[in-house]
């Protein structure tokens with residue numbers, strides 16, 4: 289399996305003190321073969337390997353990680369990246385109902401997905417409705433009614449018996465019905481063929497044009513292997529889609545389609561199906577999928593801990609330096625970025641007990657202020673950041689232009705900086721900050 293192959297590739301690095309060019313080439317070659325054998329698309333493999341090599345060469349000798357760990361971390365990071373980085377959530381319409389259309393080959397798992405997604409959306413407090421716009425197969429409407437029944441979700445189906453219906457009309461009628469009955473999400477199931485088919489693609493495109501969906505989800509069987517590329521490209525071209533759903537991940541040991549589809553289409557994988565039961569379904573998490581592919585959960589945890597320990601060490605050193613009066617604009621930037629990482633300011637404030645009474649001020653807090661300060665600091669030269677005393681009038685004008693702000697904004701940041709530095713110097717004279725580890729009193 290891909291897991292085994294990658295692990296044996298990493299094994300060859302064990303015990304090495306540092307990574308030589310030859311080591312990097314050798315491990316890259318092994319990873320390349322492993323990915324190709326797992327049916328990852330050729331251009332995706334090429335880019336992946338190039339990135340891994342570049343990062344392995346450029347990686348500073350990390351104090352926290354040994355060479356094998358460094359490469360594992362790089363491979364893991366790159367896997368997360370090609371799987372899409374962050375989880376992408378459904379974009380709900382400002383004015384409900386949100387329309388989600390499903391497209392994909394026959395047997396990909398669209399109808400099953402309609403039920404799964406319906407159930408999942410119900411769990412998110414939504415009131416979904418399924419629309420049976422697959423009139424191609426005799427049993428398709430009935431199948432949707434069955435999964436809808438299992439999920440406890442309303443199904444809109446065409447009246448039976450008047451010959452071959454018009455799927456576009458069913459889709460628009462279904463949407464109208466959802467509006468009337470105040471369902472806030474509409475999931476439109478569509479027909480698929482066994483292969484790529486122009487007529488069917490046109491039908492999907494017509495349905496898309498008629499219901500103007502907020503999301504078009506391309507449903508793809510993860511076991512499809514190298515065919516993933518052609519199929520995904522055909523649907524991208526023929527219908528276009530906003531996101532991908534991988535199905536039958538339970539049966540796929542190789543991960544090829546999962547690793548290819550995001551890079552090939554530029555569209556995020558949003559959900560994953562992992563079985564025939566309606567509950568075998570969840571939002572797609574690139575990081576979890578990456579660690580599943582690497583199958584090195586314990587090693588990754590170890591790597592994370594090692595890095596965190598180093599971070600803590602670094603933070604303590606930084607704190608010591610700042611309190612020693614050597615506080616720079618870069619430090620200010622790092623602090624701001626640390627705060628930004630925690631989430632939006634209003635969210636942070638909202639989590640602090642007793643802050644509820646300041647709700648209005650919190651809501652009025654201008655998140656863009658953060659961005660402005662960051663832009664200003666980033667427009668300073670390294671010398672200015674290191675020694676802000678250099679920042680005279682003409683430099684302030686230049687910085688304000690560079691950051692798209694006003695001179696008074698730059699003045700504010702510089703003033704704040706000196707105020708903070710002064711505060712720190714006073715703190716250090718006063719014997720340090722009580723209760724903060726790593727800061728000598």
Ligand code: GDP
Pocket residue numbers: 392393394395396397398399400401480507535536537538539561562563564568
């Ligand atoms: P559609 O033609 O795209 O609508 O595909 P269906 O929803 O009818 O699914 C085709 C077959 O795949 C059915 O037998 C499903 O039970 C099965 N199926 C769908 N999703 C999954 C999955 O995630 N895992 C497994 N093992 N089977 C699935």
Ligand code: MG
Pocket residue numbers: 398399400422428477478
């Ligand atoms: Mg179907």
